[in-house]
Amino acid sequence: MTTYNHNVKLTVVASTVSLVLFGLVGCNSDSDDNQTTKDNAYYQAKAKAIIAKMSSDEKMNMLIGPGYDMSTFTINSAAVANLKSSVDGAAGYISGVLNSDAGVDVAAAVLADGPAGIRISATRENESGTFYATGFPVGTLLASTWNVALAQQVGAAAGNEAKEYGVDFWLAPGMNIQRNPLNGRNFEYYSEDPLVAGAIAAAVTAGSQSEGVATTIKHYAANNSETNRMNVDNIISPRALREIYLRGFQYAVETAQPWALMTSYNKLNGTYTSQRADLVTQVLRDEWGYEGLVMSDWFAGDDPVAQLKAGNDLIQPGGVNFANGGNYTDYLTRVKTAYSSGDLSDDVIDADATRILTQMLKTTTNQGVGGTNNPDLNAHAKISKQAAEEGMVLLKNNAALPISSGKKIASFGIAQINTLKGGTGSGDVHSAYVTSIADGLGKQFTLDATLKDYYETFFAANKQETTDAFGVSTIVTCAEAEVSAADITSYAANNDVAVITLGRNSGEGADRTNTAGDYQLTTLETELLTNVATAFHAQGKKVVVVLNVAGVIDTAWKDKVDAILLAYMPGQEAGDAVADLLSGVANPSGKLAQTFPANYTDVPSASSFNGIDSDSDGKVDTNYYNEGIYVGYRYYDTFDKAVSFPFGYGLSYTSFEYKDAQVSANTLNSKGATGSVTLTATISNTGSVTGKEAAQVYIAAPAGTVDKPAIELKAFAKTAALTAGASETLTFTIPAKWLASFDSANNQWIIDAGTYQAYVSPSSDVAAITPVTFSVSEKIVVSDTTAGALALPDGISTADFETTFSK
Ligand code: BGC
Numbered sequence: 001m002t003t004y005n006h007n008v009k010l011t012v013v014a015s016t017v018s019l020v021l022f023g024l025v026g027c028n029s030d031s032d033d034n035q036t037t038k039d040n041a042y043y044q045a046k047a048k049a050i051i052a053k054m055s056s057d058e059k060m061n062m063l064i065g066p067g068y069d070m071s072t073f074t075i076n077s078a079a080v081a082n083l084k085s086s087v088d089g090a091a092g093y094i095s096g097v098l099n100s101d102a103g104v105d106v107a108a109a110v111l112a113d114g115p116a117g118i119r120i121s122a123t124r125e126n127e128s129g130t131f132y133a134t135g136f137p138v139g140t141l142l143a144s145t146w147n148v149a150l151a152q153q154v155g156a157a158a159g160n161e162a163k164e165y166g167v168d169f170w171l172a173p174g175m176n177i178q179r180n181p182l183n184g185r186n187f188e189y190y191s192e193d194p195l196v197a198g199a200i201a202a203a204v205t206a207g208s209q210s211e212g213v214a215t216t217i218k219h220y221a222a223n224n225s226e227t228n229r230m231n232v233d234n235i236i237s238p239r240a241l242r243e244i245y246l247r248g249f250q251y252a253v254e255t256a257q258p259w260a261l262m263t264s265y266n267k268l269n270g271t272y273t274s275q276r277a278d279l280v281t282q283v284l285r286d287e288w289g290y291e292g293l294v295m296s297d298w299f300a301g302d303d304p305v306a307q308l309k310a311g312n313d314l315i316q317p318g319g320v321n322f323a324n325g326g327n328y329t330d331y332l333t334r335v336k337t338a339y340s341s342g343d344l345s346d347d348v349i350d351a352d353a354t355r356i357l358t359q360m361l362k363t364t365t366n367q368g369v370g371g372t373n374n375p376d377l378n379a380h381a382k383i384s385k386q387a388a389e390e391g392m393v394l395l396k397n398n399a400a401l402p403i404s405s406g407k408k409i410a411s412f413g414i415a416q417i418n419t420l421k422g423g424t425g426s427g428d429v430h431s432a433y434v435t436s437i438a439d440g441l442g443k444q445f446t447l448d449a450t451l452k453d454y455y456e457t458f459f460a461a462n463k464q465e466t467t468d469a470f471g472v473s474t475i476v477t478c479a480e481a482e483v484s485a486a487d488i489t490s491y492a493a494n495n496d497v498a499v500i501t502l503g504r505n506s507g508e509g510a511d512r513t514n515t516a517g518d519y520q521l522t523t524l525e526t527e528l529l530t531n532v533a534t535a536f537h538a539q540g541k542k543v544v545v546v547l548n549v550a551g552v553i554d555t556a557w558k559d560k561v562d563a564i565l566l567a568y569m570p571g572q573e574a575g576d577a578v579a580d581l582l583s584g585v586a587n588p589s590g591k592l593a594q595t596f597p598a599n600y601t602d603v604p605s606a607s608s609f610n611g612i613d614s615d616s617d618g619k620v621d622t623n624y625y626n627e628g629i630y631v632g633y634r635y636y637d638t639f640d641k642a643v644s645f646p647f648g649y650g651l652s653y654t655s656f657e658y659k660d661a662q663v664s665a666n667t668l669n670s671k672g673a674t675g676s677v678t679l680t681a682t683i684s685n686t687g688s689v690t691g692k693e694a695a696q697v698y699i700a701a702p703a704g705t706v707d708k709p710a711i712e713l714k715a716f717a718k719t720a721a722l723t724a725g726a727s728e729t730l731t732f733t734i735p736a737k738w739l740a741s742f743d744s745a746n747n748q749w750i751i752d753a754g755t756y757q758a759y760v761s762p763s764s765d766v767a768a769i770t771p772v773t774f775s776v777s778e779k780i781v782v783s784d785t786t787a788g789a790l791a792l793p794d795g796i797s798t799a800d801f802e803t804t805f806s807k
Pocket of ligand 1: 091113171218297298426
């Protein structure tokens with residue numbers, strides 16, 4: 001059983017154990033380094049002792065990255081102090097310090113992206129070896145596994161690659177809430193729900209940090225669109241922030257203590273997130289107990305002194321910030337000037353530098369571990385494939401799947417050749433290969449050779465290669481190939497089943513659009529679906545659609561076809577994972593971590609996304625989060641909006657029965673804020689093949705101090721692989737803290753008194769589930785929060801912009 005248990009601390013400093021034993025670089029190591037269990041306090045004490053020996057210039061040098069050459073998209077590694085070994089394609093460095101007079105030798109640290117695997121250059125000048133990294137499934141697909149143990153394995157595999165390639169800080173995972181399907185970076189993120197986002201991020205963090213690599217949860221906070229992302233001001237009520245946009249970060253921090261966190265580009269209620277002390281100090285550190293370092297996103301914000309004072313310890317990538325058209329003085333110079341004038345105190349630079357150094361001392365370079373440049377890519381490919389298979393979601397299956405291996409398949413769609421392993425930008429990975437869907441299918445079925453040849457020839461003749469705006473990804477595009485209705489009829493005659501693969505890319509720096517070719521199908525795609533369905537159905541043959549997409553697309557066409565497999569962007573093993581699921585070698589067990597609405601216009605933020613141009617300068621500058629806490633299923637369920645596929649939904653080739661749901665313990669009344677509710681339910685495989693089931697617990701809270709969504713996900717767990725007839729009893733624990741709602745009027749997390757209904761359900765569609773109940777006799781104040789934190793800008797109140805929805 002893999003279960004997300006809120007009570008289990010995933011802190012893993014202690015499990016870096018043997019890695020820590022050898023050779024803390026330089027003269028700061030002492031016999032204490034041989035202890036096997038070290039917590040943050042141990043490294044903090046070491047850091048403080050080192051900081052006491054450092055000059056103010058050395059400390060400030062650690063706070064600001066080395067600078068960036070925008071013409072070549074490379075980091076100025078020559079400016080990094082005490083760099084032991086540079087890594088081509090790294091996103092940044094943290095300067096170390098070498099001062100033999102003072103007896104200090106701290107090696108610089110290496111920082112590399114990104115959420116689907118370690119993004120470094122695959123080749124290096126004057127070096128014959130290669131440095132490929134495993135392309136794992138994108139974040140959304142990983143979350144759709146609902147399998148925290150598997151997410152932890154992916155984190156450990158990526159962390160191991162970081163370690164072996166000499167990377168100290170992994171700039172992942174991305175865990176912003178998928179507020180709207182058109183956010184260009186949704187593929188990097190996990191879910192519309194903060195529990196899923198937080199639990200998966202915590203697991204990935206635990207995995208990576210078990211390898212001694214710092215994990216950097218990002219982008220804190222409310223980075224939910226890409227349009228004018230470096231300046232847009234997101235106006236969000238404190239309650240929506242607390243319950244939706246910060247909640248996942250809180251889970252990850254309190255459960256796994258990531259060693260690093262990256263603030264976001266956007267402003268929040270009037271101020272850049274990296275410059276808000278309430279966000280990065282009061283809430284993150286004082287309320288949640290965060291121990292790690294905080295770094296800026298690359299070129300974020302406009303005032304390094306304000307960033308450092310707020311508690312954003314590290315500013316990347318340093319040099320000149322181009323946010324103001326490059327019209328800023330070099331950041332290090334600005335910081336040094338502020339220090340000389342007394343505007344920046346020793347207390348601030350000491351606190352920031354201590355937090356940075358504390359984490360640097362834990363990581364690979366300063367521990368003298370890893371660095372073989374030879375990770376086990378074959379083992380990691382298997383983990384990538386398993387994650388891809390467990391995350392893909394079977395959305396529809398009208399007796400079309402699985403397809404038995406002897407069958408002849410007519411495989412349509414250019415994305416079967418131009419298969420997308422992931423999105424573009426810093427979330428891309430330089431993997432050694434990507435198995436296309438056509439190649440994967442070809443290993444298990446007989447593909448119509450004429451049709452395959454047609455697509456391959458078309459692709460070779462029409463593909464176009466460009467580089468993304470950041471010089472990071474090579475983007476290969478190709479128009480959809482047209483197949484005539486007459487040809488489709490003959491393919492229907494000569495084959496047993498049709499598979500149509502539709503593709504949609506997305507990337508950093510731009511949002512998607514609700515237009516044909518993006519959220520909507522093109523005319524050509526619609527014709528392809530219609531003509532294939534007509535011709536194959538006329539012969540009594542099935543049509544299967546595979547969606548190789550970055551995120552939600554329109555599915556109003558779903559009735560035309562017999563089966564839909566949502567493959568998202570599955571990483572380098574794409575084709576083999578799709579083939580395993582279509583053939584039944586693997587049984588689908590992924591479930592949606594995001595809703596597929598009936599129409600884009602049903603999305604509660606559809607009318608406000610992605611902001612307004614309030615000063616009419618041609619750029620979006622303000623983004624009012626009009627839907628408040630009603631994001632995703634919280635909206636659709638509360639206001640009875642029909643959806644195409646609900647949150648939490650996914651089919652299997654077997655069937656499951658949920659039995660004996662019960663509340664096995666309720667200590668909320670005896671223990672209050674430290675109490676919890678525990679539920680159990682037995683899941684039985686009532687079908688004929690082995691399968692896993694992700695069970696979810698949704699809570700309907702009683703009316704009380706604050707209005708609440710009809711249901712909220714409060715726990716989930718996935719069974720082990722259950723053979724036909726086998727059962728497993730799952731246990732779900734919900735601590736008071738995660739049951740609570742935020743009462744803005746009183747700055748408190750509270751649990752209202754009354755009867756709570758708990759639905760143990762296969763999806764967020766709980767209509768047919770009989771709930772079990774538990775009671776809270778008196779209102780519980782779970783915690784007080786910082787008064788005035790995260791406030792709306794002066795003169796704006798929640799009522800000015802939040803919509804009052806009705807059924
Ligand atoms: C992205 C971050 C990334 C950083 C370094 C930024 O543009 O927003 O997610 O980690 O670049 O590449």
